[in-house]
Each structure stands twice: as structure tokens, then as C-alpha cells.
Amino acid sequence: MNSEIVTHADKTFKQVDYADKGLRNREFVRCHFIGCDFSKSDLRTNDFEDCTFDACNLSMANLQGVGLRNVVFKDCKIMGLDFSSLNKFMFSFSFEKCQLDYSIFYGANLKKMRFSKCSLREVDFSEADLSASVFADCDLLGATFVGTNIEKVDFRTSTNVILDLDLNKVKKAKFTIYQLELLLLKYDLAIENDLN
Numbered sequence: 001m002n003s004e005i006v007t008h009a010d011k012t013f014k015q016v017d018y019a020d021k022g023l024r025n026r027e028f029v030r031c032h033f034i035g036c037d038f039s040k041s042d043l044r045t046n047d048f049e050d051c052t053f054d055a056c057n058l059s060m061a062n063l064q065g066v067g068l069r070n071v072v073f074k075d076c077k078i079m080g081l082d083f084s085s086l087n088k089f090m091f092s093f094s095f096e097k098c099q100l101d102y103s104i105f106y107g108a109n110l111k112k113m114r115f116s117k118c119s120l121r122e123v124d125f126s127e128a129d130l131s132a133s134v135f136a137d138c139d140l141l142g143a144t145f146v147g148t149n150i151e152k153v154d155f156r157t158s159t160n161v162i163l164d165l166d167l168n169k170v171k172k173a174k175f176t177i178y179q180l181e182l183l184l185l186k187y188d189l190a191i192e193n194d195l196n
Contacts, residue, residue, distance in 0.1 A: 019057075039077075047090060068093045084108050131169075135161075155179065 009029040013036055022042040030050045038058045047067035052074065059079040067090025076098045084106040094114040101121040105128045113133040120135075122142040129149040141160035149169040155161045156174050162182045175183060 047087070049090070067091075072096070073098050078103060 003025055005025050005027055007027045007029065008031055010031070011028075012032045012034065014034045016033075016036045018041045019037045019039045020041065023038075024042065024045050026046045028046070028048045028051050031048070031052075033051065033053045033056050035054070036056045038056060038061050040059070041061045043061050043066050044064045045066070047069075048071050049067070049069045050071075052072045053076050055075045056073075057077045058073075058081060059077050061081060063081060063083065064085040065087055067087035069090040069092055071093040073093065074096045076095075078095075078098055078100050080102045081100075082104045084104055086108075088109070091109060094116075095118050096114075096116045097118065098115075099119045100115075100123055101119055102123070103120075104124045106124050107127040108129070110125075110128050110130045110133055113130065114136070115134065115138050116136045118135075118138045120138050120140050120143050122144075123140070124144045125148050126144050126146045127148065130153050131149050132152040133150075134154045135158040136154075138158040139160055140155075140158055140162075143160075143162075145163040146167050148163075150163070150173045151169050151171045152173065154174040156176050156179075160182070161175065161179050162185065164186060165183060181189075
């Protein structure tokens with residue numbers, strides 16, 4: 001097998017079908033992927049730097065050792081991905097209007113990460129560092145937060161935020177008064193919003 005790195009720079013890839021295929025030893029710099037299908041692809045050992053993915057499907061792709069630096073995902077379907085296996089030295093990206101359900105961020109360094117208008121149902125954030133991140137208009141139904149650093153995280157516009165305050169670092173995390181009932185659920189409190 002040829003292990004020589006192939007570099008693609010300043011290219012646009014439209015409607016390319018990589019589903020169930022192997023794409024290895026590639027470096028993509030300032031590339032734009034539009035409507036491409038990477039579902040169940042083997043993307044191991046590839047690097048993506050300053051790239052944008054628009055309306056792409058990356059569900060169940062193998063990302064072991066993949067480098068993502070300054071990568072933006074917009075309107076993408078990214079279900080069931082294991083982000084904990086990415087290259088730790090090339091690890092910066094953001095998500096806008098993406099479906100990330102059932103993905104794994106276990107132990108990942110996600111400081112100052114931005115999730116905007118994303119579905120994050122059943123996502124595992126255990127042991128991750130999410131400090132100073134923003135979850136803007138996201139659905140976190142069933143997301144797991146155990147041993148997670150959520151200090152200074154902004155959850156105020158998101159829904160279904162249920163986590164155990166005792167099992168996570170929560171200092172200065174931002175919530176609305178309406179989210180308190182879910183945060184205190186385990187205490188079986190009767191919370192009322194008026195004094196009458």
C-alpha cells in the first residue's frame with residue numbers, strides 16, 4: 001500500500017460519494033466539501049485544515065487519528081462518530097445546524113467549542129473539558145455529562161439540559177431559571193415560579 005501523503009489545497013468537492021470507501025493518507029488544506037457523503041468511510045490518517053463541510057454526511061465514519069484544525073461543519077449529518085479518537089494535536093472545529101446524535105466526545109479537550117443549533121441527543125461528553133464552550137439553541141436530550149468540566153459553559157438557549165451537578169465541574173456555568181428544574185431533578189424538589 002502506498003503511504004505517500006497526497007495534498008489537496010484550495011479545492012471544492014461537490015456531491016462526491018465516499019460512502020463505505022477508504023480515503024487514506026490525504027491532507028486537505030482550505031478545501032470546501034459540499035453535499036459529499038462520507039458515511040461509513042474509513043478516513044483514518046487524513047488531515048483537514050481550514051476546511052468547511054456543508055450539508056455533508058459523515059455518519060459512522062472512522063476518524064481514528066484524523067486531524068481537524070479550524071474545520072467548520074454546517075448543516076451536516078454526523079451521527080455516531082467517535083471524536084475521542086481524533087489527532088489531539090489537530091483538534092479545533094465548530095458545528096452549526098448539525099445532527100450529532102449518538103456521537104462520542106469522551107475525554108476530549110473541547111475548550112471554547114461552539115455548537116450552534118445542533119441536535120446532540122445521546123451524545124457522550126463524559127470526562128471532556130468543555131470549559132467556556134457555547135451550546136446555542138441545541139437539543140441535549142439524553143446527553144451524558146459525567147466527570148465533565150462545564151465551567152463557564154453557556155447552556156442558556158439550549159433544551160433538555162439534564163446533568164448531575166455533583167458529578168461535574170460546574171463553576172460559573174450559565175443556565176436559565178427555567179432549566180433549574182431539570183438540573184435539580186434528582187432532588188425531587190417542588191419548584192414553583194410564583195409565590196401565590
